[in-house]
Amino acid sequence: xxxxxxxxxRPAGGLGxxxxxxxxxxxxxxLDEARxxxxxxxxxxxxVRDICQHAAANLAAVSYHFGDKLGLYLEVVRGAAEKxxxxxxxxxxxxxxxxxxxxxxxxxxxxxxxxxxxxxxFGWIHHLMRQEMAEPTPGARIIMDEAILPRVxxxxxxxxxxxxxxxxxxxxxxxxxxxxxxxxxxxxxxxRDRVAxxxxxTARTAAAAAEHVLAFSLAGIEAVKGSG
Amino acid sequence: xxxxxxxxxRPAGGLGxxxxxxxxxxxxxxLDEARxxxxxxxxxxxxVRDICQHAAANLAAVSYHFGDKLGLYLEVVRGAAEKxxxxxxxxxxxxxxxxxxxxxxxxxxxxxxxxxxxxxxFGWIHHLMRQEMAEPTPGARIIMDEAILPRVxxxxxxxxxxxxxxxxxxxxxxxxxxxxxxxxxxxxxxxRDRVAxxxxxTARTAAAAAEHVLAFSLAGIEAVKGSG
DNA sequence: GCCTTCGTCAAACAACTGTTTTATACATCC
DNA sequence: GGATGTATAAAACAGTTGTTTGACGAAGGC
Numbered sequence: 122x123x124x125x126x127x128x129x130x131r132p133a134g135g136l137g138x139x140x141x142x143x144x145x146x147x148x149x150x151x152l153d154e155a156r157x158x159x160x161x162x163x164x165x166x167x168x169v170r171d172i173c174q175h176a177a178a179n180l181a182a183v184s185y186h187f188g189d190k191l192g193l194y195l196e197v198v199r200g201a202a203e204k205x206x207x208x209x210x211x212x213x214x215x216x217x218x219x220x221x222x223x224x225x226x227x228x229x230x231x232x233x234x235x236x237x238x239x240x241x242x243f244g245w246i247h248h249l250m251r252q253e254m255a256e257p258t259p260g261a262r263i264i265m266d267e268a269i270l271p272r273v274x275x276x277x278x279x280x281x282x283x284x285x286x287x288x289x290x291x292x293x294x295x296x297x298x299x300x301x302x303x304x305x306x307x308x309x310x311x312x313r314d315r316v317a318x319x320x321x322x323t324a325r326t327a328a329a330a331a332e333h334v335l336a337f338s339l340a341g342i343e344a345v346k347g348s349g
Numbered sequence: 350x351x352x353x354x355x356x357x358x359r360p361a362g363g364l365g366x367x368x369x370x371x372x373x374x375x376x377x378x379x380l381d382e383a384r385x386x387x388x389x390x391x392x393x394x395x396x397v398r399d400i401c402q403h404a405a406a407n408l409a410a411v412s413y414h415f416g417d418k419l420g421l422y423l424e425v426v427r428g429a430a431e432k433x434x435x436x437x438x439x440x441x442x443x444x445x446x447x448x449x450x451x452x453x454x455x456x457x458x459x460x461x462x463x464x465x466x467x468x469x470x471f472g473w474i475h476h477l478m479r480q481e482m483a484e485p486t487p488g489a490r491i492i493m494d495e496a497i498l499p500r501v502x503x504x505x506x507x508x509x510x511x512x513x514x515x516x517x518x519x520x521x522x523x524x525x526x527x528x529x530x531x532x533x534x535x536x537x538x539x540x541r542d543r544v545a546x547x548x549x550x551t552a553r554t555a556a557a558a559a560e561h562v563l564a565f566s567l568a569g570i571e572a573v574k575g576s577g
Numbered sequence: 578g579c580c581t582t583c584g585t586c587a588a589a590c591a592a593c594t595g596t597t598t599t600a601t602a603c604a605t606c607c
Numbered sequence: 608g609g610a611t612g613t614a615t616a617a618a619a620c621a622g623t624t625g626t627t628t629g630a631c632g633a634a635g636g637c
Contacts, residue, residue, distance in 0.1 A: 277546075318505075
């Protein structure tokens with residue numbers, strides 16, 4: 122009853138051949154504004170009217186170009202998934218690197234990116250992920266498969282090597298959880314900002330936090346290795 | 350314009366002297382159902398109609414007894430804060446206990462309680478806290494002050510003692526973050542449940558997770574102590 | 578015994594939201 | 608140059624939500 126009775130894909134091809142009397146980039150403007158708003162407030166807390174107003178588009182444009190609100194949202198999520206694949210490569214060290222160096226790179230790149238997410242060009246992606254974790258939508262599966270699972274697999278391989286055990290040893294997942302939870306904890310959060318002594322978000326404190334998590338985790342892994 | 354034009358406090362005193370033709374415990378029934386529903390779905394996702402239907406009360410009863418929806422919610426949060434104070438005592442070891450033992454007790458009590466929150470009589474409190482962290486309401490301050498800050502202070506004292514440094518040393522907060530983030534990561538989460546190898550929630554796996562976090566963290570603290 | 582207060586109820590209100598309808602202007606195709 | 612399809616616009620629609628209204632009955636105070 123709802124969905125593909127309208128174009129749903131990009132209605133006009135690429136070649137700038139705009140048809141109709143609009144300026145033709147309404148779809149793109151909506152997409153851009155929706156990305157920002159969804160990332161900042163989550164699917165439920167953004168109205169179609171909000172988006173269209175920010176995009177200077179008519180209310181019906183969302184239905185027309187994306188079928189419905191969820192269609193627009195999933196388009197945003199799909200765009201995020203693409204970028205996440207690229208971003209994931211940034212935290213992964215080349216094949217053959219020693220496990221300690223791979224873990225080091227992972228934490229030193231990933232944690233500051235999370236902590237300084239507001240200064241990051243693609244920071245909206247992490248905001249979107251946070252919103253999805255807070256209240257999942259049908260877009261959750263995409264984010265899970267494109268962003269989270271690859272990281273878990275990558276980290277698991279490193280940890281298994283460090284522990285010198287099979288990748289499905291229960292200790293591996295627990296160590297991965299310990300590392301990942303520490304990193305995620307540095308995502309900006311109005312709650313934590315109200316804790317005294319909680320670090321400001323600067324490049325310096327982010328680097329310090331990364332060094333801490335790295336040292337903390339390497340020692341932790343070593344300890345867990347002993348108590349096999 | 351909105352607020353105290355109606356009773357707002359409990360309208361009738363304690364002594365069972367019910368007046369009017371109602372059964373007199375409507376207020377309590379609403380409070381009970383609201384607690385469950387708010388904890389499960391969060392403030393925004395529960396409607397006054399939901400609550401009243403579950404409580405077999407009239408729609409207007411919320412306005413009458415609590416002023417408005419937020420008034421009811423804050424009443425629930427205040428009730429949670431009371432219980433949290435008691436719960437906090439359960440994770441704290443008596444004065445004079447060695448820091449390692451205090452940390453040990455903290456993690457061994459706190460983590461399983463989080464992980465098995467659904468089997469806990471007061472598990473709804475943690476659900477409520479999670480909802481508040483996901484999307485804060487005016488109740489966030491109460492939860493912050495009554496539940497989170499006391500724990501941070503308690504943990505900080507332990508860690509400072511273990512590190513042998515002042516409590517406001519930046520390393521202390523980073524270690525507290527590492528410990529707390531690891532514990533919180535074991536809160537039930539539909540996302541994590543979809544990760545292969547993520548442990549089931551049983552008493553056994555919860556205990557194993559606690560032992561892991563304890564060993565991991567003690568080693569981590571020791572490492573951080575060295576790199577002072 | 579009257580009157581006030583309390584608790585409850587059904588109904589309505591007002592605001593908001595996602596979606597649909599209808600109309601219209603423009604470009605392209607035949 | 609009319610037919611067709613595209614893109615936009617204004618308005619209306621239908622559903623939900625928090626809140627308020629006005630009425631009614633039962634207890635307590637005097």
